Amino acid sequence: xxxxxxxxxxxxxxxxxxxxxxxxKIRWKDRPIAHLTQGIFRSYMYPLYSPAGVPLTTEYPVDHxxxxxxxxxxxxxxxxxxxxTPGVSSLTEEATYNLYVNNVFQGRAPGRIWxxxxxxxxxxxxxxxxxxxxxxxxxxxxGAPPAVPGPFGRRVLARETRTYDIYPGKVANIVDxxxxxxxxxxxxxxGPTRHAYITVRVEDKIRPINGGKxxxxxxxxxxxxxxxxxxxxxxxxGPASYGKRAGIALMPYPSASGIPYPSGKDIPWYCASYGxxxxxxxxxxxxxxxxxxxxxxxxxxxxxxxxxxxxxxxGMYESSESEFMRAxxx
Numbered sequence: 275x276x277x278x279x280x281x282x283x284x285x286x287x288x289x290x291x292x293x294x295x296x297x298x299k300i301r302w303k304d305r306p307i308a309h310l311t312q313g314i315f316r317s318y319m320y321p322l323y324s325p326a327g328v329p330l331t332t333e334y335p336v337d338h339x340x341x342x343x344x345x346x347x348x349x350x351x352x353x354x355x356x357x358x359t360p361g362v363s364s365l366t367e368e369a370t371y372n373l374y375v376n377n378v379f380q381g382r383a384p385g386r387i388w389x390x391x392x393x394x395x396x397x398x399x400x401x402x403x404x405x406x407x408x409x410x411x412x413x414x415x416x417g418a419p420p421a422v423p424g425p426f427g428r429r430v431l432a433r434e435t436r437t438y439d440i441y442p443g444k445v446a447n448i449v450d451x452x453x454x455x456x457x458x459x460x461x462x463x464x465g466p467t468r469h470a471y472i473t474v475r476v477e478d479k480i481r482p483i484n485g486g487k488x489x490x491x492x493x494x495x496x497x498x499x500x501x502x503x504x505x506x507x508x509x510x511x512g513p514a515s516y517g518k519r520a521g522i523a524l525m526p527y528p529s530a531s532g533i534p535y536p537s538g539k540d541i542p543w544y545c546a547s548y549g550x551x552x553x554x555x556x557x558x559x560x561x562x563x564x565x566x567x568x569x570x571x572x573x574x575x576x577x578x579x580x581x582x583x584x585x586x587x588x589g590m591y592e593s594s595e596s597e598f599m600r601a602x603x604x
Contacts, residue, residue, distance in 0.1 A: 275396040278302050278440075280404075283309075298392065300402065302442040308449065310404065310438070311342075315376050316387045317408055318345035319438070321477075324579045325447055328520040332477050337548060340375045341475035344575065346436065346453050347387060348556065349374035349469035353412075353431050353460050371412055371431070374469045383413040385431070401441055408434040410455070430458050432563075445585050446578035452527075456568040464563070465556025468544055472553040472573055476522060479514050481549035486512025486521070488545055489582055491591065497547045504542055507591050508551055509582035520579050523587045525594065526553050527572035 283297040298310045308322045311333075320343030321329040331343035340347075351371040372382035391407040410432040412418070418427035432455050439450040451472065464470060480486040482497065489495050490505035500508060511521020526541060544552040553573055555561060563569050574594060578585035 275394075275402075277399050278394075278396050278402045279304075280394055300404075300440065302400070302402070302440075305442065307440060307442055307447055310392070310406075312389050313342060314386070315340070315384060316342055316345050316347055316373075317389045317406065317436075318342040319449070319451075320344070322449065322522070322575070322577045323447065324514075324518075324520045324577045325442070325444055326516075326518060326520070326579045328514045328516060328518050328579065330477055330480065330514065330520060330522050330577050332475055332549070335475060335478070335549070338475070338550075341473060341550060344449075344451070344472075344474050346434070346451075346472055347374045348464045348467070348471055349379060349382070350465050350467040350556075350560075351382070351385070351410075351431070352463040355429070355460055369412070373410055374467075385410065385412045385428070387411070387434075397439075400443075401439065404438040404440070406434075406436045406438075408436055410434060431460070432457050432462055445580075446523075446576040446590065449575040449577070450527075450572065451575060452570070452572040454568050454570045455563065457563055457565045459565070461562060461564045463560050464569075465560040466558055468552070468554065468557055470552070470554045470556045471571065474522060474524060474551045474575070476510055476549045476551075477514060478549065480510060480512040480521060482510070482512070482547040483549075484512065486510055486549075487581065488547070488551075490543070491588065497545055500543055500545050502542050502544075504540060507587060508543055508545060509587050510545070510549070510551060511578075511581040511585075518579065519581060519584075520577075521581060521585070522551070523576040523578065523582065523585070523590075524551055524553065525574040525576070525591055527574065 279301045281299045296312045300307045306323045320333045349372045353369050371385045372379045373385045388409045394404045409430045411428040414426045435454045437452045441448040488510050490500045490508045507525040509523040514520040
């Protein structure tokens with residue numbers, strides 16, 4: 275590549291040891307843009323930088339250690355499965371998993387979201403596309419197909435194609451995140467839950483409880499005013515690292531399928547003063563994705579310097595709206 279650089283972080287371990295996590299660093303003309311990380315439980319983007327090099331997200335916040343920066347995940351994950359011992363029983367059983375929290379949560383065992391393959395292509399001088407093939411796996415369980423020799427393995431419940439289109443800029447670094455989730459051998463059900471689907475957790479200094487400001491396209495301010503309402507975009511900015519002011523804006527794409535809502539823009543926001551913004555179609559009712567179908571959802575992420583007014587988030591939305599509408603019919 276001429277303009278972008280992807281570097282896999284080297285983790286020095288004793289001979290024979292295998293790292294349980296890995297990280298790919300993305301730079302543009304020697305400027306840091308973002309890292310793509312495979313953690314123990316989830317794959318996510320951490321950190322994401324503004325054009326001035328300000329890191330805007332956090333990886334393992336103490337209050338919610340599963341809020342891994344920018345992540346796609348879901349709690350309340352149901353799958354109707356045949357038993358792992360078909361010779362003993364032919365009955366179908368309902369398995370309930372959690373692919374959001376690191377531990378057992380409300381009785382649901384944690385699975386993991388695991389990158390199987392990553393491809394990248396420099397589309398132009400200022401456009402990088404990274405495509406990941408991801409498996410949504412159940413927890414380790416006796417009798418499941420083993421990843422290594424032994425009695426324990428994991429079932430692959432769904433497969434996701436996650437695409438990052440990255441556009442570095444002067445005022446904002448733009449990331450278009452698109453996710454397509456397809457069941458494997460069984461229909462899947464997600465929700466209702468407030469713990470899904472595209473989650474962004476900002477760096478601690480930017481949080482509203484630390485002096486940051488949460489606003490939406492309708493002029494509403496604060497958690498209580500923004501949460502539960504529909505808006506073209508939301509923005510969370512505040513005092514950040516290096517004495518600078520910066521933030522993140524989210525703009526959901528209108529294109530959405532396989533969920534209860536007819537349009538991505540019809541999904542009500544869920545935002546919290548401790549630093550999260552969620553685009554979650556499963557807040558109010560469950561969604562069923564049948565075999566052969568897929569759940570598609572996309573969001574434009576703007577990592578910007580200054581606040582929402584200084585970065586002209588409203589103007590950037592207006593200039594992007596035609597792209598969103600094209601995406602809705604793609």
